[in-house]
Amino acid sequence: MNNVIENPTLMANAEALRQNARDASQMLKAMSHPDRLMLLCQLADGAERSVSELEELTDLHQPSLSQQIGVLRREGLIEGRRDGKHMFYRVADARALAILQTLYEQFCGAP
Numbered sequence: 332m333n334n335v336i337e338n339p340t341l342m343a344n345a346e347a348l349r350q351n352a353r354d355a356s357q358m359l360k361a362m363s364h365p366d367r368l369m370l371l372c373q374l375a376d377g378a379e380r381s382v383s384e385l386e387e388l389t390d391l392h393q394p395s396l397s398q399q400i401g402v403l404r405r406e407g408l409i410e411g412r413r414d415g416k417h418m419f420y421r422v423a424d425a426r427a428l429a430i431l432q433t434l435y436e437q438f439c440g441a442p
Contacts, residue, residue: 358427361406366391366399371422372439374409375431379419 362368369389373380380388386396399418403409410423422428 358406358408358424358430360409360429362427364399364402366395367403368434369395370399370403371408371427371436372433374420374422375428375439377422377428377433379412379421380419382418385391385420 362371366389370385373385373388382396382400385400386392389396391399400409400411403420404411406423408424408427409420412419412421417436422431
C-alpha cells in the first residue's frame with residue numbers, strides 16, 4: 332500500500348511542496364539571466380540604487396537596462412520608488428535577497 336495516497340496530510344504536504352518548487356523555479360528562472368543577475372548583485376546589500384547608478388555599476392545601457400528591470404519588476408523581485416525624475420530600485424522579495432546574499436558571497440565578492 333502507498334501511504335501517500337492513503338494519508339491526506341501527506342498528500343497536502345506533497346502538493347504544498349510541489350507549489351513551493353514551482354515558485355522557486357519561477358524565481359530562479361527570472362534570476363538566471365546574466366544581466367538581471369548583475370543588476371540583482373548590485374542590490375544584494377539591500378540598499379536602493381538609482382537607474383543611473385545601476386547603469387554605471389553594471390555597464391548595461393538603455394534599452395536593455397530598462398528591459399531587464401521590467402522583467403525583475405514583473406516577477407516581483409525588485410520594486411521601484413520615484414523621487415522627482417529619478418527611479419530607485421531595491422530587492423522586494425526577502426527570499427530572493429537571501430539567495431542573492433549567498434550568490435554574492437560565492438560569485439560577486441572579492442576573491
